[in-house]
Amino acid sequence: MGFSTKQIHAGVSPDPLTGSILTPIYQTTTYVQDSVDEYLAKGYSYSRSGNPTVRALEQKITALEEGHDTVCFGTGMAAINAVFLGFLNAGDHAVISDVAYGGTYRLATKIYSRFGVEFSFVDSSDSAAVRAAIQDNTRLILTETPANPTLKLSDIAAISAIAKEHGIPHGVDNTFLTPYYQRPLELGADLSIHSTTKYFDGHNATIGGAVVSASAELNEAVRFIQHATGSIMAPQVAFLTLQGVKTLSVRMDRQSENAQQVAEFLAGHPKVESVCYPGLASFPQHDLAKSQASGFGAMVWFEVKGGLAAGKQLMDSIELWSLAENLGSVESLITHPVTMTHADVEEAERKRVGITDGLVRLSVGLEDVEDLIAALDLALAKVK
Ligand SMILES: Cc1ncc(COP(=O)(O)O)c(C=O)c1O
Numbered sequence: 001m002g003f004s005t006k007q008i009h010a011g012v013s014p015d016p017l018t019g020s021i022l023t024p025i026y027q028t029t030t031y032v033q034d035s036v037d038e039y040l041a042k043g044y045s046y047s048r049s050g051n052p053t054v055r056a057l058e059q060k061i062t063a064l065e066e067g068h069d070t071v072c073f074g075t076g077m078a079a080i081n082a083v084f085l086g087f088l089n090a091g092d093h094a095v096i097s098d099v100a101y102g103g104t105y106r107l108a109t110k111i112y113s114r115f116g117v118e119f120s121f122v123d124s125s126d127s128a129a130v131r132a133a134i135q136d137n138t139r140l141i142l143t144e145t146p147a148n149p150t151l152k153l154s155d156i157a158a159i160s161a162i163a164k165e166h167g168i169p170h171g172v173d174n175t176f177l178t179p180y181y182q183r184p185l186e187l188g189a190d191l192s193i194h195s196t197t198k199y200f201d202g203h204n205a206t207i208g209g210a211v212v213s214a215s216a217e218l219n220e221a222v223r224f225i226q227h228a229t230g231s232i233m234a235p236q237v238a239f240l241t242l243q244g245v246k247t248l249s250v251r252m253d254r255q256s257e258n259a260q261q262v263a264e265f266l267a268g269h270p271k272v273e274s275v276c277y278p279g280l281a282s283f284p285q286h287d288l289a290k291s292q293a294s295g296f297g298a299m300v301w302f303e304v305k306g307g308l309a310a311g312k313q314l315m316d317s318i319e320l321w322s323l324a325e326n327l328g329s330v331e332s333l334i335t336h337p338v339t340m341t342h343a344d345v346e347e348a349e350r351k352r353v354g355i356t357d358g359l360v361r362l363s364v365g366l367e368d369v370e371d372l373i374a375a376l377d378l379a380l381a382k383v384k
Contacts, residue, residue: 003064003180008246011059023056025239038074045252049227051223053235056378057242058210061200064179064238064245065192067212069219071226075173076195078231079101079209080142083171084108085229086221089138090116097124097154098353099147100173101195107309110344123351124154144173146289148327149301149361150354151176151276151338153285156292160188163306169218171211175199175328179227179301180249180257185214191222198328202251203243208235218291251330251366255298259364261318263300265373269308271380273303273358284303294298298364299327307358310383315360318379329331332372 001009012023026050031044044050059069073079084107087093096108098121105236108119120133124238125144134141141163145155158174163170171191172184178199184192194200196208226232256279263277276281278289279296289296304310321334325341335341338357342350350356364372 001239004249006063007180007248010063011056023053025235026052028234028278039060047368048185048232049228049236051232051238053242054233057196057233057238057245060242060245061179061196061210061212061347062195064248065174065185066183066194066291067185067307068180068215070210070212071219071222071316072196072233072236073104073209073211073226073231074233074237075207076101076193076197077272078106078211079193079195079211080104080173081107082222082225082229083140083142083211083232084112084117085225087169087220088112088117089139091137091243092139093118093135093137094142095118095120095122095130095138096123097140097143097151097152098169099150100142100144101148101353101354102337102345104142104144104173105342105349108345112366119325120354123353123360125152125154126161127155127158127162130154130159134162134166136170138168141170142173143169143170144175145182146176146278146297146299148176149299149341149359151278151283151301151333153288153297155288156182156184156187156189160184160190163190164188176299177293177297178248178252181254185212187292188219190214197326199248201241202248203240203244204326204329204331205240205244208233208237208241208341211337232348236293243309252298254366255330255364256295258299258366258369259300259362260296262364262372262376264371265376266300266302269377269380271305271383273301273305273307275302277301300362300364301359302362302363303358303360304354304380304383306383311360313383314379316373317382320375321362321368327361327363329363330366333363333368335361335363337361
């Protein structure tokens with residue numbers, strides 16, 4: 001089946017009791033067993049261990065990522081936390097992309113460091129640097145590509161090959177491109193991680209996460225952490241996400257087309273200092289963007305001439321684009337990573353990895369692109 005057919009039909013079937021075409025929201029704590037000997041005969045015992053609505057979403061995401069199995073979580077951060085807990089012990093070391101969502105950096109440096117886990121934040125656009133950072137006690141490589149917010153890419157196949165040589169699992173945060181455009185497991189990665197909050201939902205309605213594993217062993221390690229720590233996805237969230245996923249490919253194609261036009265408009269604007277979008281020929285890793293993914297995505301960043309002050313003026317005055325955290329929704333959003341999504345990354349580290357004070361991040365939505373560009377044009381005209 002093709003991707004668009006799978007995003008609608010995989011993992012779901014009409015409700016056997018009523019024929020309801022949508023998988024119902026199984027809002028229940030427990031599941032009555034027929035007898036002690038038939039415990040778990042219907043597959044469910046208690047909703048911390050499994051829920052039919054959530055399971056339908058897990059099966060759909062597994063089909064889309066071509067994985068072995070998926071575990072869904074209450075948030076994207078809970079998914080990343082489960083990967084850390086599943087594969088790292090005190091005294092272990094992990095290699096992580098030096099540009100990644102600020103929450104990933106915060107979790108590593110502010111929580112796991114308290115328990116004797118070491119991290120190296122490495123420029124994973126340079127696969128040789130990833131290899132060089134591996135130590136005897138390295139137990140996990142986590143890359144985020146494209147990375148939030150600078151869009152720096154990591155070569156998934158090259159890093160997965162290095163990870164395999166060393167017997168270390170390689171997890172890829174695939175939130176920005178989703179399996180519609182990029183399938184890390186096909187490129188050799190072991191885990192594909194998502195904030196389903198973003199493109200899977202697509203409507204600013206939920207917060208959720210997922211870890212797709214390439215093997216039963218990896219999946220069991222992740223599932224065990226969920227069962228033990230209780231970081232589950234709620235059935236209402238799974239239901240809404242199941243509806244969002246059905247249009248994933250259509251939204252992503254249209255949002256990416258809009259992003260290409262927005263990036264080209266910004267690149268030609270006299271008040272814009274620099275623009276970054278993987279679909280621009282000027283993007284430093286344009287060839288890698290084309291070879292490891294089938295689309296460029298809908299995230300763009302730029303800097304206004306005049307730096308931080310000018311960027312703030314633009315973000316405070318722009319219409320139609322909502323000044324908000326989140327990305328991937330049908331609504332276009334504008335974000336200032338330094339004060340919002342990456343506020344917990346120390347200034348020196350932010351500067352080292354290129355998250356500049358004036359960086360303005362755009363999540364391009366599904367509105368008419370002429371309206372999005374007109375709003376940007378007007379806001380740029382107001383910048384002094
Ligand atoms: C790339 C990436 N990974 C993970 C997360 C965390 O996801 P959540 O907000 O669903 O916890 C985010 C959130 O912005 C993100 O952008």
